[in-house]
Amino acid sequence: MAGAVLSLAYPPVGFFWVLPLAVAAYVALVVDIRPRQALLPGLAFGVAYCYTLMWWMRAVDVYAWLALSGLEAGFYGLLAVAVPYLRRLPAWPVWVAVAWSAMEVLRSTWPFSGMPWGRLAFAVVDTPVAPALAYVGATGVSLLLALVGALVAAYLPRDGRRAATLAGLAAVAAALLLPALRPWQSGSDGTLRVAAVQGDVPGDGTDVLAVFRQVTDNQVQATIGLAHDVEDGTRPRPDFVLWPENSTAVDPFADAQTHSGIEAALHAIGVPILVGAMVDAGSEHVMNQGIVWDPALGAGDRYTKRHPVPFGEYIPWRNVFGDSFGKLDMIPRDMLSGTRKDPLLVNGVPVADAICFDIAYDDGLYDQVTHGAQMAVVQTSNAMFIHTSQIEQQFEISRARAIEYGRPLAIASVNGQSGIIAADGSVVASAAPRTTAVIEADVDLDASITPGTYVGHWVARSTGLVTVLALAVAALGYRRRGIRRPPPVVEDDREPEPVTTRSPA
Structure with missing residues (x-):
């Protein structure tokens, strides 16, 4: 109980x-x-x-x-x-x-x-x-x-x-x-305007892979819609755009349709997009990455998910379990773990990235914040958990991390709970689950380190x-x-006294 x-x-x-x-x-x-x-x-x-x-x-x-x-x-x-x-x-x-x-x-x-x-x-x-x-x-x-x-x-x-x-x-x-x-009290090293895109997932919202092209197109169209609002003067231009994990469920460097969609969104908005993408790593492995896609330079700086989910994104001891036990056949390739410690450089700003469950682990954000990150982002999918309390629990963990490290934090979820969090954990902007939305806000950048980071x-x-x-x-x-010891033996060198008895009269 x-x-x-x-x-x-x-x-x-x-x-x-x-x-x-x-x-x-x-x-x-x-x-x-x-x-x-x-x-x-x-x-x-x-x-x-x-x-x-x-x-x-x-x-x-x-x-x-x-x-x-x-x-x-x-x-x-x-x-x-x-x-x-x-x-x-x-x-x-x-x-x-x-x-x-x-x-x-x-x-x-x-x-x-x-x-x-x-x-x-x-x-x-x-x-x-x-x-x-x-x-x-x-x-x-x-x-x-x-x-x-x-x-x-x-x-x-x-x-x-x-x-x-x-x-x-x-x-x-x-x-x-x-x-x-x-x-x-966080310091201030300037401000940055970030826009987080939540493209949504068609159907019941749980299966990204079944509609992966539509999911990518939703991110593209939402970003192009933001660009139109910027051109009309109804919204200010962001400094960068954040896309969620699984924005592309196929390698954007190998799939022409996915690549052209990203380029179209990038050309429309004119600022870097941090794309959440699955990238091939040979025939047996895949990487879950956040890729800085720049209008002038194209795809550049990358963060690879540090904590893939065992039996969900890779199979430990695959030679023992094989790939036909239960639902393990749904994981034909193992996801590789990232080791990056430096923050990404997005439009000149060092940004700490965390992909999905990475936010609950201590090491990733600690390394990037202590190496100069001035804000943090979370790229997450969570589509399969969309009807559960996992969405709320992860959102609260993200808010706790913002307070712990004294950093503003932007969350882009494919259809979960996207939001922009201030360094004190307060929610500046958010999008309701299972909606298509673009949320944006100005955040205060900060390079100082909280005592809690080291403690x-x-x-x-x-x-x-x-x-x-x-x-x-x-x-x-x-x-x-x-331990029970016997009582000590006391040795006595004196002569024994004779035992006397009284004779009967």
Whole structure:
């Protein structure tokens, strides 16, 4: 039940205040029982949480939902085994919170590329906690929220340490809430006008591949329509145009019709278009790319998706699974992962790109922002999830990233929820799902780095090591207390006294 309650903190419900209570319930369930007994209730929490939160994965396949959610639930079971050990340490709620953060980092990176959905920090947008993202990063916010839950669980027993626990709660609450009194102020390195195109997908909106030429033409026509409005003087000319992921589902360099469509839109608008395209990489591989298409230079700078979806965009161990198991025959070629760390240069402005699920991972935006990106964009499709809460959840993650990195962020979705987000996470402009729209706004560019950019990065790098060390200390202390030694033998060199008896009279 507690796991299902935790899922209510995220869209479509979005009731943030259940989050610390659900974490407290999790800790209270497992903290005072034997480690081997803690696995089952921890796993039950994870099952209730992950299967509810990622219900939208059923849009891909029921078996994909069952497998992915079950795998992610296992991390909460493993964490539960660690909690009783950490309970033996002084200030144990701190170590439990560090372990929770380490668990989130681990499941966000492993196995394969991991699954970061459902991190605690992704539920704080539009709450008083949101400004803390700019100061301690998403990983730091998750750690502090987990600490609130652990402290609440520690406060429940009526013992002599409740005053200290209450003081700890007050301190952590202050760390989370005080940034709201003085939110991070982004600098200004000029302004840029960006237009995001949402072309829509015909039919029920879920199958881009079935109507891929129409999808590309929708982007083209929407951009040409924007160009006509610019010529008429009804709309200002943007500095660049953002197209979504899967704007072209075939290689625009190999397919003449797709190539000519992009050129027509480019000639009409007269500014660079950041095109989301599938590009061939030989006969066995494909790349999901954001390509800067310039009116004068043509196709140039590119970003390749860093985190393709396993069993969705590539098949791990293809030689083991083959390509005829279940729906794996729908993935004839594996998608290659990108490694780019520098931002794209779009009309002279360094822009950080993230393609679809990339936005939920820490590494891509971190690398590009610390290498000079002054704004960020998200190119996403999400068409198969259009009737699910995944659309809203990803939009909220994008807003959280804007706050964390202090960057304006533009989102172009093929038919989902496109939007332009300010650096404080506020929505400047948005388009309703399943509509054809072009949204635009002026955004403030910024090259400064928020404290949370670095703090979150180092928290993520250190929590795993700290957790391992804490568990080692707890286990060592337990072993020492568990050894029962016989009492020492005291040797006495004195002569024994004779035993005297009284004779009967």
